[in-house]
Amino acid sequence: MNKKINVIEAIREVVGPAGWIDDDDGKEPYLKESRGLFRGDCAAVVRPASTAETAEVVRLCAKARIPITPQGGNTGHVGGGVPNGGIILCTGRMNRIRAIDPLNHTMTVEAGCILANLQKAASDADCLFPLSMASEGSCQIGGNLSSNAGGIAVLRYGNTRELVMGVEVVLPDGRIWDGLRGLRKDNTGYDLKHLFVGAEGTLGIITAAVLKLFPLPRARETALAAAPDLDSILELFKRVRDRAGDTLTGFEMMPRIGVEFALRHMPGVIDPFAEAHAHYALIELTSPRPDDPLRATLETVLAEALETGFVDDAVVATSETQCDQLWRIRESIPEAQKHEGASIKNDISVPISRIAEFMARARELVEHEIPGVRLCAFGHVGDGNIHFNLTQPLDAEREEFVAKWQPINRKVNALLAELGGSISAEHGIGRLKMDQLAEFRSDVELDVMQRIKRALDPDNVMNPGKLFKS
Ligand SMILES: Cc1cc2nc3c(=O)[nH]c(=O)nc-3n(C[C@H](O)[C@H](O)[C@H](O)COP(=O)(O)OP(=O)(O)OC[C@H]3O[C@@H](n4cnc5c(N)ncnc54)[C@H](O)[C@@H]3O)c2cc1C
Structure with missing residues (x-):
């Protein structure tokens, strides 16, 4: 002692x-x-x-x-x-940007840099660092890397894992591994940086990283489409993707209930349509070419969709303010949900081709288990990632509802397993999902993961009790 x-x-x-x-x-x-x-x-x-x-x-x-x-x-x-x-x-005090290399399109930064500050630094250098999420004013790049964070531009740029070229790590024994390489090609054995990305701090402390930069978008178009059902949203996604290619940066799905929550509780949220619709798709195209005909692309797809009947209405933003207003609806949903009572949250993913089946079966399941539950499932549908959130029934007791979190999630998880999905698309395992990991990783995979943990951290000092129980 x-x-x-x-x-x-x-x-x-x-x-x-x-x-x-x-x-x-x-x-x-x-x-x-x-x-x-x-x-x-x-x-x-x-x-x-x-x-x-x-x-x-x-x-x-x-x-x-x-x-x-x-x-x-x-x-x-x-x-x-x-x-x-x-x-x-x-890591908050380790917050220096060590270098920006516009020709190599990289930025070397310390782990404690706030994500929004990195976006700004990249933009000041006429580049884009595309990682973006609602927590960007407080989350740090070390946390983003350690949780392999996703966000709203994964469709075009990938998760944080795809945005990192090198890391510096303090290993559990205190040695420093300097892997701050800015190489786009480097086939020299195991690519160790990927061990630490998404490891949730169980293998060492990331102290710095080399991040990828991209050309700054010079054109941006944002649209909101209203559709009668989820199948129509998915058909729209396919068509936009086929037409827009990699100018498609975001494709987010929102159900009516989510939009209603946002309208009810969040200031500045405006419904651009005169009528209510069952589902909405928020679509964003961006391009580094200022004269890229993004608007024409969007309008063509939406006009065809309106004609065919799988879109009921659509609006294309005509100003930056309108773009922001459309995004505000989507970004307000998680906060608005809090005003409606307790939530049971699932951050799931399935192959995009199985989203409709998952949603139909999961809805039936949760409505059967919790009569009156208000399903508010929204999110990054273009990544196959749905925040499958349940809001408590209007007449339910908060504690009674929250007590159903684990039992209901076990059932949703069984469905996910059947459909080849994941229990954690973005947020990781941490303490919350430790019990469920074994259902989604084979014995072989779990054994390899635990051997890696033991090899690097035999005394289990680095974030014990996270990811694995022992
Ligand atoms: C409003 C809101 C919106 C969000 N939206 C999204 C979203 O769209 N997509 C998404 O993926 N996530 C989202 N999140 C979750 C969260 O912001 C991300 O997971 C983020 O990447 C966490 O970063 P952080 O710095 O806060 O990490 P922390 O919460 O501090 O840590 C996260 C994990 O990483 C470990 N860790 C932190 N720093 C290091 C380090 N330097 N080295 C080793 N391990 C470390 C911690 O031990 C912990 O296990 C959201 C959260 C909020 C509150």
Whole structure:
């Protein structure tokens, strides 16, 4: 025990007062997950200012077997950054952009950089860093990498994994691996960076990364289409994709109930249509060519769709303000849902060709299990990713409804397994989905994952109790 106290003192000396929080009020915001589902405790929140300090802190913890919970912006949804004792190692002070190389189209950044700041820095250099999500004002790139975050431009640019070319990592024994390569081609054995992307902090602490940049979009067109059913939305997606190619940057689906929630609770949300419709598709095309005929492409597809009858109405934004207004509807849904009571959330994916079957069968299932449940399933339909969220029935007790989270999800998961889907499209496993991982990964796969964990972190100091139980 005394030895541990001495180590905690030694860690405090490494980071100094600016990197040390151990009073209850100061620690409080770091101890719980963004949705309030999990809460933990820790001896201190440690905020190193550099990779060298991080390595020294990890080395001290490894020696004394003190658990480390890495934390970025703490916006994760699955409890991955919630501590189980030990220390929280927060990357927020490592927030320098080390270099921007416009010719190589790369940016070398530290883990604690806020995502929105990286987007801005790229844009100031006349480039695009395309990762984008509603939490971009608070989440950090280290957290994005560790959760392999998705967001609203995956369709065109891929998940965070596709956006990284190199990483710098402090390993669980305190050694620094400098893998900050900016190479588009490098076939020299195992590509280790991918071990750390999506590892949720269980294999080491990402301290910096080389990110890919892209040409800045010079043309943007946004449309909202209203459709009678989900099959029509999917048919529209296929047609837009075929016509627009990789100028199709976003294709988001919203059900009427989600739009109603947004209209009811969120200021500034406007329904552009005179009538209510069952489903909506928010479509965005972008291009680096200012004269790209994106508008003509969109209008042609939408006109054909209106004629054929699988779109009932459509609006193409005529100004940036209108674009933002259309996006505001979609982005308001998660927040609006909170005003309607408790939610049971599922962040699922299936092959796009199975979305309609999943939605029909899953709806029947949840409505049978929870009569009166209000299904608000929306999201990145172009990525096969649906936020399959259940809002409590109007007359239900909150606690009674939330108690159904695990039983209902087990049933939804069984359906996902049958359809070749995933229980976590974007948010990871963390603590929330640990029990379910075994149903979606084979024994061979789980064994390989655990061997990797043991090889890198034999004493299980790095984010214990996340991803795997042991
Ligand atoms: C309003 C809102 C909207 C969101 N929208 C999306 C969305 O569209 N798509 C999406 O994918 N997610 C979304 N999220 C979830 C969340 O923002 C992302 O998962 C984000 O990538 C987490 O980043 P963070 O810095 O907050 O990480 P944290 O929450 O701090 O950590 C996440 C995980 O990564 C680990 N970790 C953090 N930093 C490091 C590091 N440097 N090295 C090693 N491990 C580390 C933590 O231990 C934890 O397991 C949303 C969240 C909110 C609140």
